Amino acid sequence: MQQTIVLALGGNAILRPGQRGTAEDQFANVKTTCESIARMVKHGYRVVITHGNGPQVGNILIQNTHSQDLVPAMPLDVCGAKSQGLIGYMIQQALHNELVKEDINVPVATVLTQVIVDENDPAFKNPTKPIGPFYTEDEARRFEKERGEKWVEDSGRGWRKVVPSPLPVEIFEKSAIAALIKQGTVVIAAGGGGIPVIQKDNTLRGIEAVIDKDLASSKLAGDIKADILMILTDVERVAINYRTPAETYLTEITVDEAKKYMEEGHFSAGSMGPKVQAAIDFASGGGTSIIASLKRSLDALRGTSGTRIKL
Ligand code: ADP
Ligand code: MG
Numbered sequence: 045m046q047q048t049i050v051l052a053l054g055g056n057a058i059l060r061p062g063q064r065g066t067a068e069d070q071f072a073n074v075k076t077t078c079e080s081i082a083r084m085v086k087h088g089y090r091v092v093i094t095h096g097n098g099p100q101v102g103n104i105l106i107q108n109t110h111s112q113d114l115v116p117a118m119p120l121d122v123c124g125a126k127s128q129g130l131i132g133y134m135i136q137q138a139l140h141n142e143l144v145k146e147d148i149n150v151p152v153a154t155v156l157t158q159v160i161v162d163e164n165d166p167a168f169k170n171p172t173k174p175i176g177p178f179y180t181e182d183e184a185r186r187f188e189k190e191r192g193e194k195w196v197e198d199s200g201r202g203w204r205k206v207v208p209s210p211l212p213v214e215i216f217e218k219s220a221i222a223a224l225i226k227q228g229t230v231v232i233a234a235g236g237g238g239i240p241v242i243q244k245d246n247t248l249r250g251i252e253a254v255i256d257k258d259l260a261s262s263k264l265a266g267d268i269k270a271d272i273l274m275i276l277t278d279v280e281r282v283a284i285n286y287r288t289p290a291e292t293y294l295t296e297i298t299v300d301e302a303k304k305y306m307e308e309g310h311f312s313a314g315s316m317g318p319k320v321q322a323a324i325d326f327a328s329g330g331g332t333s334i335i336a337s338l339k340r341s342l343d344a345l346r347g348t349s350g351t352r353i354k355l
Contacts (some may be wrong), residue, residue, distance in 0.1 A: 047271040048225060049345075052261035053077060053095040053320075054277040057338050058131060065099055067248070070131075074138045080341045081230075082142035085150060087345075090225050092270065093135060094261040097127040097236030098175075105126040105176035108127070118240040120175070120207065121239050121250025128156050128235035135232050151232045158216040158248060159238030159255050159263070165210035171183050171207040173254045178202030208253040210240065212260045220269040225268065234260045262322035266329050275319045282320060282351040284310045296352040299327050323353040330355060 057077045063069040071124045084091055101123050110116040114333060118126070145326070153163025171194045184195035186205035198204045215221070224231050237255035241248045258275055265273040281293040284305050297305075302324050311317040323333030336343075336350025344350030 046053045046088055046292045048090040048092065048268065049198065049272040049274055050092045050094060050261055050265040050268075050270045051081065051084075051086065051341070052275045053093060054275075054338065055096045055098055056132070056278050057276065058095060058272070059099045065103055070100075071134055071138065074131075074134045075142070077338060078135065078138040078142045081139055082146050082148065082340075083342055084345065085143060085148055085230060086146050089345075090228075091230045092221065092225060092264065092266060092268065093139075093230070093232045094234045094257060095131055095232070095236070096133070096257045097124065097131060100127040100130060101236060102176050109177070118254045119250065120254075121241070124239045124254075126154060128154065128239070131235055132156075137316075139230060150228060150230055152232070153224060154232040154235075155217050155221050155224070157221075157238045157264075157296060158241045158250075159161070159212045159234065159260055160214040160216055160243050161210040161240045161251065161253065161255065162213055163242045163244075163251075166210070167208040167210040167253070171206040171208045174198050174204040174206050175254060176205055178204055197295050209256060210253055212255050212263040215260070215264045215267045216241065216243075218264065222268045234264050242285055256318045256322075258318045258322035259325070262326045262333075265326050265331065268324075272332050272334065272345075273323065274320060274334045274336060274341065274350075276336060276341055277319065278337060280334050280337045280340060281350055282311070282316060284308075286310065286312075286316070294351045296354070299324055299353060299355050302327075302353050320353075327353045327355055 058073055060072055104123045104126055113185050136152045181203055187193050194206050195203050196206050221231050237257040237260040240251050240255050242251050242252040281295050283291050285291050311320045319335050327333045333353040334344050334350045340349040
């Protein structure tokens with residue numbers, strides 16, 4: 045029986061720090077990432093790819109801002125959909141090209157993904173996720189007054205708008221995704237954490253929010269009954285006492301150990317925290333979660349790199 049793996053790609057899989065973000069930059073990074081993914085497909089895994097979209101949505105928002113006198117600006121849910129299309133296209137093409145080199149004839153398809161969130165999620169009362177470009181304090185204060193938005197100072201780099209980050213409740217397209225995987229397609233889904241939607245009286249409506257991509261990936265992995273959730277980032281393993289003299293990298297831990305370390309505050313809220321939480325959520329249902337570096341994803345599958353979290 046083939047195993048299904050959900051691969052959650054971190055920001056550096058598509059855009060690296062210091063790069064401008066041209067199409068060429070992004071295609072080049074995606075190609076490197078797809079070389080490893082093609083090898084996983086060759087080894088017989090059924091692969092579902094999820095990814096972040098922070099820099100891409102940021103750039104789409106800047107394009108919006110500077111052209112709104114010419115064409116109407118689009119709301120965040122529509123910008124999220126655009127980013128899923130742009131990144132999905134790059135991965136579809138780059139992965140196809142790598143699969144052909146490996147002599148593998150497998151289709152690759154992107155599923156534009158909506159994720160249901162709860163309109164009573166406490167996150168809606170306390171927006172925390174910074175999005176888009178940086179502004180001056182004066183501008184930020186003006187936007188707060190004029191548009192009723194919330195803006196915060198972001199680590200000395202300027203002021204940014206913040207939006208709510210609710211928990212994913214259900215991947216709306218899960219059955220379409222499951223059907224594609226079952227018939228052998230490599231699927232790209234839940235990009236950027238998915239497009240947050242509210243479901244009421246059986247209708248869906250997009251909402252201004254950002255779902256954490258690792259938590260959405262974990263939800264997707266659970267919804268489609270995947271065997272492995274692999275979260276790929278820029279560090280080889282999860283550490284406790286990170287960046288202190290007592291720093292220790294973890295090879296394999298149980299869900300209970302992961303929960304204990306989480307409570308002790310070893311994982312930062314905006315970065316490693318959601319990854320470990322996502323890993324705990326998925327492993328609690330009996331699957332294997334792995335947090336590893338993008339460069340060593342194949343080693344992590346073999347067990348010679350990364351941190352494994354199991355029940
Ligand atoms: P991604 O784009 O892959 O989601 P993030 O920057 O959100 O990447 O998260 C990865 C970062 O988490 C690493 O670069 C690392 O600096 C940071 N990090 C925070 N706490 C830890 C920890 N305890 N162990 C390892 N990395 C950690
Ligand atoms: Mg992140």
